[in-house]
Amino acid sequence: MARDEEPPESASEGDVVRAFTILLMFSIAIAATAQQPTAVEIEKKQDPGDEIGKLKKNCLFQHVIGCLEVLFTGEPLHVAVGSIAPQNGFGAGVAYVGHTTPSEDWRITWNADAIGSVNGSWRAGMYWKFVDTKLPDIGIQRGTKGKKKSNPHGLPEQPVINLYAQAISLNKLTYFGLGPNTSRSGRTFFGMTETIVGASGVKPFRKLSTMALYGEINGRFVNIRPSTGQSSPSIEGLYSDATAPGLRDQPGFAQFGEGLRFWPSYKSRLLLNYDLGYRQFIAVGSNFSFQRLTFDLNHEFRIHRTTPRMTGDPNTNGPDNCSLNPADRNPRCPPVQLASNLEGSVNVRAFTSLSMTPNGNRVPFYFQPTLGGADINGTPSLSSYEDYRFRAPEILVLQEQFEHSVGKWPIGFLLSADQGKVALVRGDLGSNHWVHSFGTGLTLRAGGFPQVYLLFCWGGNEGTHTIANINNSLLGGASRPSLF
Numbered sequence: 305m306a307r308d309e310e311p312p313e314s315a316s317e318g319d320v321v322r323a324f325t326i327l328l329m330f331s332i333a334i335a336a337t338a339q340q341p342t343a344v345e346i347e348k349k350q351d352p353g354d355e356i357g358k359l360k361k362n363c364l365f366q367h368v369i370g371c372l373e374v375l376f377t378g379e380p381l382h383v384a385v386g387s388i389a390p391q392n393g394f395g396a397g398v399a400y401v402g403h404t405t406p407s408e409d410w411r412i413t414w415n416a417d418a419i420g421s422v423n424g425s426w427r428a429g430m431y432w433k434f435v436d437t438k439l440p441d442i443g444i445q446r447g448t449k450g451k452k453k454s455n456p457h458g459l460p461e462q463p464v465i466n467l468y469a470q471a472i473s474l475n476k477l478t479y480f481g482l483g484p485n486t487s488r489s490g491r492t493f494f495g496m497t498e499t500i501v502g503a504s505g506v507k508p509f510r511k512l513s514t515m516a517l518y519g520e521i522n523g524r525f526v527n528i529r530p531s532t533g534q535s536s537p538s539i540e541g542l543y544s545d546a547t548a549p550g551l552r553d554q555p556g557f558a559q560f561g562e563g564l565r566f567w568p569s570y571k572s573r574l575l576l577n578y579d580l581g582y583r584q585f586i587a588v589g590s591n592f593s594f595q596r597l598t599f600d601l602n603h604e605f606r607i608h609r610t611t612p613r614m615t616g617d618p619n620t621n622g623p624d625n626c627s628l629n630p631a632d633r634n635p636r637c638p639p640v641q642l643a644s645n646l647e648g649s650v651n652v653r654a655f656t657s658l659s660m661t662p663n664g665n666r667v668p669f670y671f672q673p674t675l676g677g678a679d680i681n682g683t684p685s686l687s688s689y690e691d692y693r694f695r696a697p698e699i700l701v702l703q704e705q706f707e708h709s710v711g712k713w714p715i716g717f718l719l720s721a722d723q724g725k726v727a728l729v730r731g732d733l734g735s736n737h738w739v740h741s742f743g744t745g746l747t748l749r750a751g752g753f754p755q756v757y758l759l760f761c762w763g764g765n766e767g768t769h770t771i772a773n774i775n776n777s778l779l780g781g782a783s784r785p786s787l788f
Contacts, residue, residue, distance in 0.1 A: 395419035415622030429470030550668030626752030637752030648708035696726035
């Protein structure tokens with residue numbers, strides 16, 4: 305069989321087995337404890353007050369779900385798990401979560417974690433959040449005329465300052481060339497290490513509770529290396545700096561960003577989440593400086609009138625924290641339990657990333673967004689194709705998704721469809737052809753545990769792809785800094 309006719313690589317057998325095992329384990333565990341008190345109800349009766357006491361109370365087969373909650377979401381220490389990046393396997397390690405409340409107006413939390421995978425890839429980082437917990441003065445309004453409910457969750461958006469330092473080393477990434485006309489015969493592998501040190505902040509508008517400005521400043525330091533012993537050549541064997549910009553030299557970048565978030569809702573059924581961002585990547589003394597404009601438009605329609613269970617606030621939690629209330633002096637993750645109502649939604653997302661370069665400059669290939677399988681941050685798109693299949697400075701993707709709970713269990717059934725295109729120059733984005741993909745599978749959203757999904761994807765003209773993924777943050781925790 306010719307190389308360009310080979311089916312795309314699926315998720316490794318081990319990753320699929322792990323994802324399926326987790327789904328099965330939770331189904332059995334919840335079924336076994338469905339009629340028993342939840343871990344929270346037990347803790348109300350007798351709270352040991354520390355993590356060792358909770359382990360003794362829940363583990364050794366006394367309370368399966370409670371034991372898992374302490375092991376994987378407990379504070380201050382818990383087991384850290386998650387997919388590192390596509391093709392680099394499932395990682396496990398340890399996480400530490402701490403917090404302090406120096407005054408009634410501020411809450412400070414910090415997360416630290418480190419995980420490694422069987423192929424030698426790893427990630428380690430520290431993340432701090434400074435949350436302004438001061439609530440506005442209580443006002444008095446006579447009657448209901450002119451009153452609008454702008455926040456369906458009932459929680460006010462809070463100003464947040466983030467500090468973070470993260471390093472990640474990935475031993476297996478794929479590169480097929482740039483643009484829409486690449487083929488699988490051009491597949492190569494490379495390794496990458498990236499260190500990110502930075503700060504960001506979110507400032508809500510005082511009178512518009514569903515709108516906020518955000519800004520960021522990051523130092524990004526990348527090192528590209530060969531990846532040998534794979535099923536295709538190492539990147540330097542087929543490509544040069546001309547066909548893979550940034551392959552020879554990787555300068556340090558000062559990256560700045562500004563943006564606007566907007567999340568209105570209509571009758572608590574239609575929820576919008578819009579993010580408009582503008583970022584500048586500056587590499588002094590090189591021709592790799594560029595700017596990027598992004599539009600990320602998410603639309604969620606809730607099928608049932610019941611509001612989904614709250615799983616923490618990603619704006620005020622760190623990636624290893626799933627607390628429901630950031631102002632609580634004894635924060636607690638949501639318990640794993642059967643839902644009281646059916647849950648389901650239809651989601652439509654439109655995303656585009658547009659790059660702008662001064663004359664003679666180019667966007668380094670390792671900072672260009674990708675479509676296919678999942679990108680380096682783990683975000684799926686055109687999932688029937690190989691991971692990182694299409695790479696270019698300009699991308700456009702439309703995604704439609706239907707997800708519904710299986711009864712009142714935390715396991716859901718998912719159907720998805722993606723359409724995407726890439727271009728080397730912005731003017732070609734409109735005329736280039738669309739690439740299609742479809743998928744179906746199962747998802748797990750249980751308490752504060754990381755989201756798990758197992759998908760079988762088809763469509764396009766390059767075969768099928770099975771994807772198993774465990775989110776790299778707790779459910780209700782913040783996302784980690786983007787790697788591109």
